[in-house]
Amino acid sequence: MKKFWLFIVLTCVFFSCSDSNKSNNNPNIPNYAVNAYLNTSLPSYNNLLYVSSPVYVPNYGAKGIIVMKTGEGTYTAFDAACPNQALTSCVAMTIDGIYAVCSCDKTSYNLFTGLGGQEYPMKQYRAELSGSSVHVYN
Incomplete structure (x- = not known):
């Protein structure tokens, strides 16, 4: 019985572990180090106090980053580079509501x-x- 439970525990641990970088690899966007602190008290980042109000932040990542509050205390952050185009072929994506739009395609x-x-x-x-x-950050 102990072997059965050990098998169950090891199986759960094995399947719950994931390599978050593996699914985030993209041959079109290099892996730049990102470490930004966006103070929501400043006018530039004040929209981050509200759900579904994204903010574009230049000078981070490949083409800047787009950050959005998704719920109470939760945020998403994405590179503004078009993920399916060569890095040099497009300008940073633009924000359209809760969407980012690629300038190329x-x-x-x-x-x-x-x-x-x-x-x-x-x-x-x-x-x-x-x-x-x-x-x-990454």
């Missing part, structure tokens, strides 16, 4: 999920609320 990507119906989703970064700042 006009694909819309949902800022809750990063999905856009193409081969690669948006490149995602970690985002956590830390006091009055949103910490975006």
Whole structure:
């Protein structure tokens, strides 16, 4: 019986572990180090106090980052580079409501999920609320 429970526990641990970088690899977007603190008290980042009000932040990642509050204390952060185009062929994606739109192929990507119906989703970064700042990092 002990072997059975050990098998169950090891199986659960094995399947619950995942390599978050593996699903976030994209041959079109290099892996840049990102470590940004966005103070929601500042006018530039004040929209991050409200759900579904994304903010574009230049000078991070490949083409800047897009950050959005998705719920109480939860945020998403994605690279603004078009995930299915060569990095040099497009400018940063633009925000249209809760979507990011690629300038090259006009694909819309949902800022809750990063999905856009193409081969690669948006490149995602970690985002956590830390006091009055949103910490975006990888």
